[in-house]
Amino acid sequence: MKKALILIALALLLVQAYALDITLKNGAKFQGILQSAADGMIIIIEGKVTITIPAAEIKIIMDKDKNRTQELLSKANSIPMIDKHFVQSDDYFVFEEPLVSQEWIYVYLAKMQVPPSLETKQQAQFLLMQGGEKKWMKHWTKSKLGTKAELKLGTKIIFFDMTNDEDVYRVPDNTQEARNGHWIMAKITDTSELFKGYVMVSGGLKVGLDSIRFLTD
Secondary structure, three states: OHHHHHHHHHHHHHHHHOEEEEEEOOOOEEEEEEEEEEOOEEEEEEOOEEEEEEHHHEEEEEEOOEEOHHHHHHHHHOOOOEOOOOOEOOEEEEEOOOOOOOOEEEEEEEEEEEOOOOOOOOOEEEEEOOOOOEEEEOEEEOEEEOOHHHOOOOOEEEEEOOEOOOOEEOOOOOHHHHHHOOEEEEEEEEOOOHHHOEEEEOOOEEEEHHHOEEEOO
């Protein structure tokens, strides 16, 4: 019982720490728990309601007595980092079903618009880069570039769905190709050809070492 009370007290402290009072330039006010600050938006949860507020409309953001306006607006308006695959730091890969027994699955580059919550049954809404459709999804992951040390058998990886003249999957040539093309998730099945510059993945596909993205969550 004592342990449970301590956990409840800690949970209350965390909620209070992230409860924001937001005043807009037109005088409207909102209060809620911070969900995200990105893509020019501040997203909060007020009770069971998700509220998305354009950063340009915000006058002041208070966290109790602390003014967090500059911090959160800077974060919301920051330009995301872009890596050599033309994937941005706030990009997600979304998919209909997890990779379990399939040889490989398609995954789709997307931006999170509405974060998961109890109200949305832990689904999140994403804007799909290919086609611009908004869609509620149950499965998603962020990704990163990695190193040879991370190339382990059975590891799930993501790579761009385009091959070179030797039928080895390559990196996208530019932003347009990366954001309008298809991507694949598969499992590493053979690393014996590393000296040739690629690994084998489920389905018998060859993936160039510089084309590999690792799942991060």
